Amino acid sequence: MTSISIKSQPIHHPWDGPPEAGGMIEVAPGVHWLRMPLPISLDHINLWLIEDGDKWVVVDTGFGTDQTCDLWRQTFDGPAKDRRPGRLICTHHHPDHFGQAGWLNRTYGIPCLMTEKEWLVGTLLAMLSNDTFANGQDSFYIRHGVPDDVRGRLHAVGNEYRNCVHEPPHAFTRIRDGEELTIGGRVWRVMALEGHSENLAALYCPDLHVLIAGDQVLPKISPNISVHWFKDGSEPLSDFLNSLERIAETLPEDTLVLPSHKLPFVGLHRRIADLQAHHRDRLGDLIEALEDGVPRDAWQLMPAIFPRAIGDDHVMFALGESVAHLDHLAALGRIRKESADGKVLYRRLAE
Numbered sequence: 469m470t471s472i473s474i475k476s477q478p479i480h481h482p483w484d485g486p487p488e489a490g491g492m493i494e495v496a497p498g499v500h501w502l503r504m505p506l507p508i509s510l511d512h513i514n515l516w517l518i519e520d521g522d523k524w525v526v527v528d529t530g531f532g533t534d535q536t537c538d539l540w541r542q543t544f545d546g547p548a549k550d551r552r553p554g555r556l557i558c559t560h561h562h563p564d565h566f567g568q569a570g571w572l573n574r575t576y577g578i579p580c581l582m583t584e585k586e587w588l589v590g591t592l593l594a595m596l597s598n599d600t601f602a603n604g605q606d607s608f609y610i611r612h613g614v615p616d617d618v619r620g621r622l623h624a625v626g627n628e629y630r631n632c633v634h635e636p637p638h639a640f641t642r643i644r645d646g647e648e649l650t651i652g653g654r655v656w657r658v659m660a661l662e663g664h665s666e667n668l669a670a671l672y673c674p675d676l677h678v679l680i681a682g683d684q685v686l687p688k689i690s691p692n693i694s695v696h697w698f699k700d701g702s703e704p705l706s707d708f709l710n711s712l713e714r715i716a717e718t719l720p721e722d723t724l725v726l727p728s729h730k731l732p733f734v735g736l737h738r739r740i741a742d743l744q745a746h747h748r749d750r751l752g753d754l755i756e757a758l759e760d761g762v763p764r765d766a767w768q769l770m771p772a773i774f775p776r777a778i779g780d781d782h783v784m785f786a787l788g789e790s791v792a793h794l795d796h797l798a799a800l801g802r803i804r805k806e807s808a809d810g811k812v813l814y815r816r817l818a819e
Contacts, residue, residue, distance in 0.1 A: 479687060479735030482724070486731070490539075492517065492547045495732055496676045496724060498652045500548075504530040504539050506564055508781070510689075513564045514728050516680055519652045523554025526578070527671070527680055528728065532567035532634035540572065557581045557643070559682030560665035561590030563632035565728065573637040580637040581649075583660050585667040587640045593698070594633050598626025605784075608697030611812050612791060613765030614783065621780050643669055656680075659715070663708020664691040666699075672719060679719060680726045684711065685739055687730045690746050694788025695795060705747065705796040716740045750793050758803060758816035765811050766790045 487493045492500040498519035503512050516527035530536040544553065553576040558566045566586075573580050580587075593601075602623045609619050643649070645660035649671070659670040661684050671680040683691045693708045695701075721737045733739065750773045757772035758764065770778070770790045778786045794814050797803045806813045 479733045479739050481687070481731045481733050483731060486512070486514070490542060490546060492543075495726065496673075496678045498654070499673075499676070499678060499726070501726070501732070502543060502547075504536060506531055507533070510729060512729065514726065514732075516726060517548055518656075519551065520554055521652070522551055524548060524551045525651050526553055526556045526572065528559055528565045528682070529556070529568035529572060531564055531632050532571065533632075536568050537571055537575075540568065544576075552576070553578045555579055555581060557649075557669065557671070558586065558590075559670065559680070559728070560668040561586045561593070562665060562683070563629060565682065566590045566636070567633040570634040570636045579641045580639075581641045581643050581669075583644065583658075583667040583669050584642050586665065586669070587636075587642075589666050589698075590633070591636045593627070593629040594636050596627050596630065598630075601627035601629070605697045608700055609787070610810065611700075612787060613767035613811055614787065615767070618780065618783060622783060659718070661711040661715070663693055663704050663706075663711050670715075672723075676724070677720065677722060678724045678726060679715075679736070681728070683728050685715065685725055685736065685743070686727045687725075687733045687739060689730065690743060692785050692789055693747075693792050694785060695791040696784075696788055703792075703795055703799055705792045706799060709744065709747065712740045712743060747793070751797055754790075754793055754797060755802060755816060758814060761816060763806055763808075763813035763815040765813055766794055769794065769814065 486503045487501055492502045495501045500517040502515050504515060505511060506513055513530055518525040556569060556572050556578050558569050558580060569580050572578060606619055606623055643658050645658060647658045649656045654673055654675050656671045656673045659672055661668045661670055664683050668682050668684055670682055670684055693704050695704060716737050719736060722734060723736045724732060724734055725736055726732050753772045754769060757769055766787055770786055773790060774786045798805045802817060804815050804817055806815055
């Protein structure tokens, strides 16, 4: 991992707070910020409307709930009433970004633009039955040491993804890395990035020095980087760190970053350096937890990087992130993955 070495000031937030409920803030010429609630601990998502002649390009959607449907209707009947929806871009398949895509697509007759992997994964997950989803998740949890009582409670939830999304669009328009989209007479370049999700589409406008970052670069919190049950054996932390390097090498420090959570900010390279340091620290914590040479599973090692008690609603994220960091250490040759009694164990190697 190449670290970004900089001596810049801490990141700067041009706005002290989000738009008022039901309102919008113009953050750059023709680019408007609105915020919608999420029924989870991370209780909001930032969404973006970009002027495109007499239409709006909508970027991301919120959860697939009746409340979100009502909020979109209120938006297009209220502060955004001077234009009609024209296109929808979903940065990735996670339910706070894709959950309302099918409803917007069918209600307003607008095409949904996504990278192919993101549309396919989101559509597949939304189609899985409760049993299929829960059984696949169970197998992953067993391999990584999740106790029976925790697994039983999570199994009963079923396909939590499907509960958060409306039926996805039946078709989509594929966008690719490096593709240029013309919106409102300006070029927005697609940057397809990995790690947090399969092939997240960030959007950069060179004229405005604006990056719609999705969840790839967030202020104050680190994007979740997880191995998931349906993609076990992947190495998302390497993908994420490589994507951070690419962003830093490609985009200027004074870029206005529009993240999906928290506040817009300036100081892209500084934030990337902070995220790199955060993951170095987590890798170090796991190495230290294995220093006695005793092999352990991911559940046993999870407290090394998540010392607080983890509720059931966060097990998927905390365990997945623990596995991602452990698998990255194994790929670096610093620890070894072993198998015993159907479980994956991790052992520190002598340095």
